[in-house]
Amino acid sequence: MEFQEIIFDKLNDDVTNKDFGFVAYYVMNDKVVAACSLNRDPTVAVVSEIMNAGIILSGSELKSVKDKDQLLISKFYLFNLEMRR
Secondary structure (H helix, E strand, O other): OOOOEEEEEEEEOOOOOOOOEEEEEEEEOOEEEEEEEEOOHHHHHHHHHHHHOOOOOEHHHHHHOOOHHHHHHHHHHHHHHHHHO
16 A cells, blocks of 8 residues: 555654554545554544545545544544434
């Protein structure tokens, strides 16, 4: 799998901090193609569900918001609302 860019979220490299960890979003042609994390597995699980549902998560969206978790939650919530109709 190829990617052009990696977008990091909540990068905290202080290993003494209880919030140590990060999420990395791998982007190709402004589309998130993969994600991985350290100590942020629930976030990657949501990204996986979004991608499996065919929802496009763009790199430009991720860069434009401060709270990336909120973006993921809103996309997932809207998808679930659509599925219930």
